Structures are given as C-alpha cells and as structure tokens.
Amino acid sequence: MVILIAILAITFIIEMRPDSKQEEAIKNKADRYLNENFSENFEVFDALYDNMGNFEFEYAAKARNTKNDVEFLIYEDDNREIIDTYVSDKWAKDLESDIRPYLKDNLADINDYFAMFDDDIGQKLSIDSSNPENYKEHEVTPLIRINVARGKKEKDEKQFNDFVTYLKDEEILKHGIVIFSYVSKDGAILEEEEWRKEF
Numbered sequence: 001m002v003i004l005i006a007i008l009a010i011t012f013i014i015e016m017r018p019d020s021k022q023e024e025a026i027k028n029k030a031d032r033y034l035n036e037n038f039s040e041n042f043e044v045f046d047a048l049y050d051n052m053g054n055f056e057f058e059y060a061a062k063a064r065n066t067k068n069d070v071e072f073l074i075y076e077d078d079n080r081e082i083i084d085t086y087v088s089d090k091w092a093k094d095l096e097s098d099i100r101p102y103l104k105d106n107l108a109d110i111n112d113y114f115a116m117f118d119d120d121i122g123q124k125l126s127i128d129s130s131n132p133e134n135y136k137e138h139e140v141t142p143l144i145r146i147n148v149a150r151g152k153k154e155k156d157e158k159q160f161n162d163f164v165t166y167l168k169d170e171e172i173l174k175h176g177i178v179i180f181s182y183v184s185k186d187g188a189i190l191e192e193e194e195w196r197k198e199f
Contacts (some may be wrong), residue, residue, distance in 0.1 A: 022059050023047035030074040032059030033082050038130050040065045048073065054117075061110045065090075073119075084129060087122030091115075091135040095142060098172050103146070107159060110151035111185050141175040141198075147183040152191050156180065160195040168199065175199060 030044045046062040062074035066087070072089040076082055095115040103110055117140060122129055125138055135142070146163075148156075160180045167173045177198045182191035 019059075023049065026059045026075065029076070029082065030063060033084065034063060037084075038086075041065055044074070048077045062117075077120075081145055083120050083123065085119045085122075086129045087125075087127050087132045088117040088119050090132050091117050091121070091140075092142070094142070095135060095172070099144065099167070102163070102166055106162070107146065107148070109148045109150050111147040111183055113144065115142050115144050115147040136171070136173075139175065141177065142173070143177045143179065145179045145181065147181055149185050150182065150190065152182060153195070156195065160197070164199060165198050 014143075014171055017021065027044050027047050034042045034044065035144035040063055042063060044061050045061045048060045048062055050058055050060070055075075056077060057073075057075035057135075060073040062071060063074055063084070063086075064071045068090075070086065072084060072086040074082060074084045092115040096113070099113070099115075103113060117135070118124065121140065125140075127133060127138075144167075160178070163180075164178055166177060167178070175198075177199045178196070182189065182194075184190055
C-alpha cells in the first residue's frame with residue numbers, strides 16, 4: 001500500500017511539471033507566428049503550462065507588445081490552428097480603462113474587477129492583430145466581473161443597475177454581460193448569490 005501511494009505521488013508530481021521540450025516548441029512556433037503576423041514591437045518572453053485543465057491548451061507561449069505592455073497568449077487549438085489572444089487582451093485592457101473612473105467614483109468596496117472577450121475574437125472578426133481597432137467598432141459581448149469585498153447591502157441592486165445603465169448610456173458597450181459578486185481579497189466567496197445581467 002505504501003509503495004502504491006508513493007508511485008501515485010511521484011506520478012502526480014511528474015505530471016504537474018512542464019516538459020521543457022514542449023515549452024521550447026510552442027515558444028518557437030510563437031516566434032515564427034509573431035514574425036509572420038506582427039511588427040517588431042512584439043516578443044515572446046515565456047511559456048505557460050496548464051497542468052490543471054483550466055484552458056483549452058496544454059502549452060502556450062506568453063508574448064507582449066513592448067510599446068503598450070499588453071501581454072497575451074499564443075497557442076494551438078484542438079484543430080492545430082494557431083490562436084493569439086492579443087485583440088482579446090488589448091480590448092479587455094481598454095474596456096477596463098474605460099470603466100475605471102466610474103467604478104472608482106461610485107463603488108468604494110470593490111476588491112477587483114476585470115473584463116473578458118473571447119480568446120479568438122480577433123480571428124472570428126478577421127481583425128489585423130497589428131491594428132486591433134477599438135472594441136466599440138464591433139458587435140461584441142464582453143463579460144465584466146466586479147468583485148466586492150463585503151457582504152450584500154440593500155443599495156447593491158441599484159448600484160448594479162446604475163452601472164449597466166451607464167455602460168449603455170455612455171455608449172461604452174452595446175451588448176455585454178455584467179456580474180457583480182461578493183468575494184473577499186483572499187478569494188473566499190462571501191455571498192452565494194451574484195447579480196448578473198446580459199444586455
């Protein structure tokens with residue numbers, strides 16, 4: 001029994017460690033992809049190994065635009081097609097910048113917030129990654145998640161609805177999904193129920 005447990009433990013540890021050859025292989029593919037599709041302002045700087053199955057890839061290259069510091073991933077999907085998340089990550093950063101002043105002025109208890117677009121949104125919309133345009137020019141439905149570091153209060157429903165109204169009235173988004181949840185700074189869920197609206 002002890003030997004079996006030891007074998008299982010060793011196997012688990014080995015599977016959790018990245019394979020340096022596979023990391024090097026995806027970085028080389030990403031380098032070639034950047035040279036063919038991006039300007040000289042882009043570089044590969046690391047690799048990501050998903051040992052928990054959180055993503056649709058096992059290995060991805062980490063890349064960045066050295067002019068605006070947007071970091072993104074390059075990986076192969078199930079069809080062996082190269083996907084880059086530059087447009088997705090650039091637009092998420094832009095959207096977060098657009099909503100930052102409102103959130104800072106109106107929601108004092110925010111733990112953190114983030115915006116997300118589909119990883120392959122650039123490919124789906126045939127956008128030139130070297131010129132990603134503005135997310136407002138396209139029919140997109142990003143997700144905005146706002147985590148509040150406290151329990152629920154009566155005023156929350158109004159604050160949530162006011163934020164959704166702000167997004168539409170200020171023409172920041174035509175469509176989107178907004179989630180308002182209660183999560184402490186250490187990641188513990190404080191309330192099971194979230195506010196959620198798709199428009």
